[in-house]
Amino acid sequence: xxxxxxxxxxxxxFPIQDNCLQIGGISLTRxxxxxxxxxxxxxxRHKITERIGLLRQHLPTEIQLHYAMKANPMPAVVQxxxxxxxxxDVASAGEMKIALDTPLPPDKISFAGPGKKKHELTCAIAAGxxxxxxxxxxxxxxxxxxxxxxxxxxxxxxxxxxxxxxxxGMKMGGGSKPFGVDAERVPDMxxxxxxxxxxxxxxxxxxxxxxxxxxxIQEAHTQTIQLGIQLAEQAPTSVKLLNIGGGFGVPYFPGDxxxxxxxxxxxxxxxxxxxxxxxxxAQIVIELGRYMVAEAGIxxxxxxERKLSRGHTFLITDGGLHHHLAASGxxxxxxxxxxxxxxxxxxxxxxxxxxxxxxxxxxxxxxxxDRLSMTKASIDDLVVVLQSGAYGMTASPTAFLNHPxxxxxxx
Ligand SMILES: *Cc1c(COP(=O)(O)O)cnc(C)c1O
Numbered sequence: 001x002x003x004x005x006x007x008x009x010x011x012x013x014f015p016i017q018d019n020c021l022q023i024g025g026i027s028l029t030r031x032x033x034x035x036x037x038x039x040x041x042x043x044x045r046h047k048i049t050e051r052i053g054l055l056r057q058h059l060p061t062e063i064q065l066h067y068a069m070k071a072n073p074m075p076a077v078v079q080x081x082x083x084x085x086x087x088x089d090v091a092s093a094g095e096m097k098i099a100l101d102t103p104l105p106p107d108k109i110s111f112a113g114p115g116k117k118k119h120e121l122t123c124a125i126a127a128g129x130x131x132x133x134x135x136x137x138x139x140x141x142x143x144x145x146x147x148x149x150x151x152x153x154x155x156x157x158x159x160x161x162x163x164x165x166x167x168x169g170m171k172m173g174g175g176s177k178p179f180g181v182d183a184e185r186v187p188d189m190x191x192x193x194x195x196x197x198x199x200x201x202x203x204x205x206x207x208x209x210x211x212x213x214x215x216x217i218q219e220a221h222t223q224t225i226q227l228g229i230q231l232a233e234q235a236p237t238s239v240k241l242l243n244i245g246g247g248f249g250v251p252y253f254p255g256d257x258x259x260x261x262x263x264x265x266x267x268x269x270x271x272x273x274x275x276x277x278x279x280x281x282a283q284i285v286i287e288l289g290r291y292m293v294a295e296a297g298i299x300x301x302x303x304x305e306r307k308l309s310r311g312h313t314f315l316i317t318d319g320g321l322h323h324h325l326a327a328s329g330x331x332x333x334x335x336x337x338x339x340x341x342x343x344x345x346x347x348x349x350x351x352x353x354x355x356x357x358x359x360x361x362x363x364x365x366x367x368x369x370d371r372l373s374m375t376k377a378s379i380d381d382l383v384v385v386l387q388s389g390a391y392g393m394t395a396s397p398t399a400f401l402n403h404p405x406x407x408x409x410x411x
Contacts, residue, residue, distance in 0.1 A: 006255030008340045011386050013047055013295055021344040021384060023298060024411025028344045028382055031411065032300070038382070039301035039319035040407040043072070043389050045080055047296035052084040055288075058265035060272050064285045066110070068246065069095045071289025071390035072297070076410040078102060081292065089243075089287045090129075093120040100127055110243070112158055112204060114178050121145045125153045130241075132158040132204045134180055136189060143196040152197060156241060157190075158204040159183050161227055165220045165247055169210025170332055173245075179206070183227060187234045194236050202241030202282060203228055210290060212249040214260040218267040220245070225271050229278045238281040248291035252387050253337040259291070290390040297389020299324050299406070300344060301368075303381045304360075312371075313355045317383050320359015320366040323406045325396040327368050327385045328359075341369040344384035349375025357383055361401050 014021050021028045024044045031042060055065055064086035069078060075098050082088065082102030090096045091113040099109045106128035111120075114134045121138075122145045124131055133139050133155050146153040162183050164174025172179050181189060186203075193200050205224045211217055224244045232239040251258050275284060301319025308314075321328035329336035341357060343349065353376045357369040368385060377383070398405040 008254050008338075009251040009256055009258060011295075011340055014044070014298075016347050019345075019347055021298075021342070021347060026411060028300065028384070031409075032382065035407055035409055037407060039299065039317075039323055040409060041297060041299050041388060041393055043074070043077055043293065043297045043408070043410045045296075045410055048077070048080060048293060048389075049084060051292055051296065052081075054261065055291075058261045059286065060265065060269050062272060062284060063268060064283050066243070066285050066287040067292055068287045068289035069099060070394065072293045072392070073098055073394055074408050074410065075101065077293065080410065085292075087285065093123055096120075096124060096127070096129060100129075107154065110156065110204070112206075116141075118145060122149065125149055125151050128154065130154045130156055130201050132156050132243075133189075134158050136181070136185070139189060139192070139196065139198070143198060146197060152199050154201050155193070155198045156200070156202045156204050156243070157181055157186055157231075158206070159186055159227065159231065161205055161207055161224065163207070163220070163223050165208030165211060165245075166216040167211060167213040168208030168216070168247055169249060171208045173205070173207030180204070183231070186231055190231075190234050190236060200235055200237055200239070202239045202243070203231055204243040204245075206243070206245035206247075206287065208245075208247045210249040211247045212251065212256060212259050214263050217247060217259075217264050220247070221264070221267060222271065225275060228282075229274075232279055232282070239279055240281055240283065241285060242279060242282045243285040243287055246286050246288040246291065248288055250290055250294045250387060250390075252339055294387050294390035297387075297392060298344075299327065299385040299388040299392055301359075301383050303377050303379050303383060305379065306377070313353060315355050315357045315377055315383065317357060317359055317368070319383070319406070320361050320368065321363075321396070322359070322361060322366075322398055322400045322403055323396050324368065324385060324388065324392055326391050327388065328365060329367070330365055331391060331395055336370065338369050338372050339388070340386040341372055341374065342384050342386065343375040343377045344382040346375045346377070346381060351376040360403065
């Protein structure tokens with residue numbers, strides 16, 4: 001073994017008892033019986049609650065936290081988070097329906113995403129949800145829908161900034177983007193709002209996702225707030241909301257280090273006096289998906305077969321890329337890297353082996369771990385993919401090869 005290879009960051013969020021992973025206070029072997037079938041996703045409500053507490057502890061008290069639902073739209077998870085955060089950001093009419101089922105008031109829900117259709121806009125206006133406008137054309141459509149309903153639409157402008165979030169896993173701002181309105185075109189839009197009968201709530205500036213570099217996030221926050229202040233000066237009414245995005249990352253791969261949240265909080269604390277002076281009416285919102293839920297979730301599947309092929313051992317499981325595309329390396333990864341994967345019912349085995357974990361799909365892409373050192377597993381042992389609470393089931397092609405979809409439980 002080459003000792004210089006980076007390893008996965010130690011993941012200690014779930015206790016281990018009798019060598020078995022515990023989630024939601026239940027041992028994994030017992031949870032399997034409770035769920036009834038493998039594969040499944042399990043999310044730990046206590047871990048989600050703890051994570052929101054950590055954010056509140058380190059971020060200025062004036063900052064509002066929104067949950068970006070696309071990371072995990074399981075209704076039970078969304079209901080739990082609705083009681084912990086200040087608002088929910090949705091990206092489709094389907095997600096909006098789940099958010100409206102929570103006790104949150106509709107003006108704490110905002111709807112972003114390009115290509116919103118007339119009927120979706122109509123639903124949102126009728127509900128009183130804030131529409132994050134992605135283009136001038138969408139602004140015109142919203143005005144038409146509002147007029148037809150006789151309701152004043154509440155809108156925010158999603159701005160494509162003139163800078164980007166450096167070292168981000170997925171860049172969603174800066175340069176040419178399908179998201180938001182280029183910053184230099186926003187002043188012209190602002191001039192039209194009043195005549196179109198739209199109520200401006202504020203601005204939404206989201207520049208990227210899965211970032212573990214605290215310095216890059218600090219820089220983006222500083223620039224985002226400057227841009228927000230500049231745009232607010234040109235707004236016809238005072239700005240009530242400035243959504244400065246999020247993008248806080250979690251460690252997935254060997255060599256990744258957890259995000260330094262305290263320094264991000266300190267930087268925001270330093271920016272608060274400027275914000276209070278320049279945007280006295282504005283609520284500052286940070287929207288996070290992954291950071292709130294990823295580490296609270298696991299994906300569990302069962303070893304069906306140990307297969308030896310020319311000296312290499314494969315564990316063939318009942319789970320795979322159709323349930324967990326991200327762990328297979330096919331959701332935005334440039335070079336395939338292993339998620340943290342363990343044998344959940346034998347976490348610390350004395351006997352280790354290097355194996356590849358694959359699923360039942362007839363494609364070489366169906367791989368959950370590639371040449372990873374794990375406890376030696378037997379048939380019926382439980383393979384656990386950690387860091388699976390975000391972009392797991394929801395980002396997976398569950399219809400591919402027509403196996404049954406996984407169950408999801410909140411424990
Ligand atoms: C995807 C998305 C998010 C959530 O990103 P995470 O990396 O899960 O925190 C937030 N806001 C917008 C606009 C998004 O598109």
